[in-house]
Amino acid sequence: MIGLRDKSSDLDLARHTGGAVGLVSNQLMLEGAGGIGGLLAVHDRGTDPNSTADDLDYVYLYDGNGNVGQVIDPNAADPNTAVKAKYQYDPYGSRIGSDPNEYNQPWRFSTKQFDAETGLGYWGYRYYSPGMGRWIGRDPIGEVDGVCLYAYVHNAPCGSTDAQGHQAGPWIGNPCLKPPPPPANRCDDCSLTCTSGAGQRALGGDAGGVICRPDGCRCACLDTRSYPGGPPGSSANIEQRCALRHEETHVSQGAGNPCWGCSEPDASGLSRAGPREGVCGFDYPRRTECSAYGAEVECLLGALRKGECGADRGCVERLRAALVETVVTACRLYRCGAAVSNYADLLHRAQIETIKRACPVAPAGILAGSTNLAAARVRSDAVSGLGEPVGCRK
Numbered sequence: 001m002i003g004l005r006d007k008s009s010d011l012d013l014a015r016h017t018g019g020a021v022g023l024v025s026n027q028l029m030l031e032g033a034g035g036i037g038g039l040l041a042v043h044d045r046g047t048d049p050n051s052t053a054d055d056l057d058y059v060y061l062y063d064g065n066g067n068v069g070q071v072i073d074p075n076a077a078d079p080n081t082a083v084k085a086k087y088q089y090d091p092y093g094s095r096i097g098s099d100p101n102e103y104n105q106p107w108r109f110s111t112k113q114f115d116a117e118t119g120l121g122y123w124g125y126r127y128y129s130p131g132m133g134r135w136i137g138r139d140p141i142g143e144v145d146g147v148c149l150y151a152y153v154h155n156a157p158c159g160s161t162d163a164q165g166h167q168a169g170p171w172i173g174n175p176c177l178k179p180p181p182p183p184a185n186r187c188d189d190c191s192l193t194c195t196s197g198a199g200q201r202a203l204g205g206d207a208g209g210v211i212c213r214p215d216g217c218r219c220a221c222l223d224t225r226s227y228p229g230g231p232p233g234s235s236a237n238i239e240q241r242c243a244l245r246h247e248e249t250h251v252s253q254g255a256g257n258p259c260w261g262c263s264e265p266d267a268s269g270l271s272r273a274g275p276r277e278g279v280c281g282f283d284y285p286r287r288t289e290c291s292a293y294g295a296e297v298e299c300l301l302g303a304l305r306k307g308e309c310g311a312d313r314g315c316v317e318r319l320r321a322a323l324v325e326t327v328v329t330a331c332r333l334y335r336c337g338a339a340v341s342n343y344a345d346l347l348h349r350a351q352i353e354t355i356k357r358a359c360p361v362a363p364a365g366i367l368a369g370s371t372n373l374a375a376a377r378v379r380s381d382a383v384s385g386l387g388e389p390v391g392c393r394k
Contacts, residue, residue: 036065036066036110036111036161036163037062037066037111038111039060039068039107039111040059040060041057041058041059041060042057042058042060042105042107043055043056043057044056044057044058056073056075057073057074057075058071058072058073058074058084058103058105059071059072059073059074060072060107060111062111065110065161066110066111066161067087067089067093067108067109067110067111068087068107068108068109068111069086069087069088070083070085070086070087071083071084071085071086071102071103071105072084084102084103085099085102085103085105086099086102087108087109089108089109089130090130091157092130092133092152092157093108093109093110093121093128093130093133093157094130094131095108095109095130104116108121109121109130110123110161110162112128119131120136123162123163123164123165124164124165125140125164125165125166126138126139126140126165126166127165128152128165133152133155133157134150134151134152135149135150135151135152135165136150137150138150139166140165140166141166141167147283147335148283152168153168154168154283154284156168182216182256183215183216183217183218185215185217187213187215187217187218187219190217190219190220190221193211193213193217193219193221193270194211194219194220194221194222195224198266198268198270199211199219199221199270200223200224201266201268202221202266202268202270202271202272203221203223203272204272205223206223207222207223207226207227207243208220208221208222208223208226208227208243208244208246208247209221209247209250209272209273209274210247210250210251210254210272210273210274211270211271211272211273212262212263212265212270212271212272212273213269213270214265214269214270218251218254218255218262218273219251220244220247220248220250220251221247222240222243222244222247226243227239227240227243227244228240233308233309233310233312233315234312234315235309235312235314235315235318235319235322238299238300238303238308238309238315238319239300239318239319239322241299242296242299242300242303242322243296245295245296245298245299246292246293246295246296247292248295249291249292249295250273250274250288250292251273253288253291253292254273254274258276259275259276259284260273260274260275260276261273261274261275261276275288286334286335289330289333289334289336290330290334290336290337293326293327293329293330293334293336294330294336296326297323297326297327297330300319300322300323300326301323301342301343301346303319304316304319304320304323304343304346305346320346320347320348320351321351323343323346323347324347324351324354324355327355327358327359328354328355328358328359331355331358331359332358336359337359338355338358338359340352340355340356340359
């Protein structure tokens with residue numbers, strides 16, 4: 001994208017080109033040719049609007065995160081004077097060092113416009129303060145992207161980005177964030193890995209998890225003591241199937257996803273898969289768990305509604321208890337929302353009250369029979385009394 005700037009009035013004239021040149025504000029840069037790292041050059045008009053004698057052209061160079069690193073005059077007679085401005089930043093975008101004689105231009109950290117007087121950057125939806133390391137306005141999409149409404153990219157700026165100021169995500173262009181290679185085979189023998197002694201040891205006593213194999217396969221596994229299974233139509237069989245759905249959701253989440261990785265392998269070559277610590281934001285692991293618990297709840301609800309237990313009342317009661325335990329665990333450990341009204345007709349009054357005590361919020365979504373991760377919503381710590389999550393203070 002090429003920007004156009006009128007030095008006589010300091011206006012960004014690209015706003016009036018109807019998109020023909022490209023807009024140097026974040027909102028339409030994303031719709032046009034640019035975005036973070038997408039500003040290629042600026043044509044800077046001189047002081048006389050009727051003459052091009054003092055017009056200048058500048059080319060922009062970037063670091064690996066899409067931050068403006070250098071501004072170059074491609075027409076400079078001396079290569080030693082071609083660099084008109086150089087920029088270095090700390091992880092939150094504060095500039096490190098400056099030159100009073102450099103070319104004065106506003107596009108810097110994340111290719112956003114920064115105001116010289118306030119030091120604030122404009123992302124399209126809200127303003128950001130690199131000195132504070134946070135937004136100065138609340139997240140316009142509320143708590144969908146996490147409970148910290150002012151935190152910048154979940155306080156994980158080294159591996160994350162926020163293109164417009166309302167939802168963080170991994171900076172895929174970052175060379176440190178490379179998606180895992182595809183498996184070497186079809187991974188249709190995961191059951192053998194999961195039930196083997198090595199596979200059970202790799203779970204480390206957890207009721208379930210995703211195991212990484214040396215061939216690149218990631219297997220959804222369950223602890224055989226926690227979920228022994230049983231004949232079709234039994235509660236043990238249904239609970240095992242639904243718990244496996246939970247782990248299979250994690251396998252899908254990690255497929256080709258640079259936010260996921262595998263731990264160091266043990267002596268058998270097996271390891272555990274999960275979200276990479278701090279790479280895609282402190283709230284990302286919680287959201288993946290809420291989505292997986294949502295899949296498990298949906299499975300249990302489906303079994304109850306379809307009458308898979310038949311006339312076995314004991315099976316029905318065990319599935320009800322499993323449903324309540326799953327919802328309560330998700331709420332207490334991961335602050336997932338639970339829309340109790342969606343399945344109140346399937347539970348006893350005491351069970352409903354148990355869920356309400358553990359899950360004081362009931363937004364439609366995560367534990368309401370929907371596994372849509374984008375619908376994840378939780379209450380703020382001040383309202384739910386859960387305590388401030390790590391990273392909210394920055």
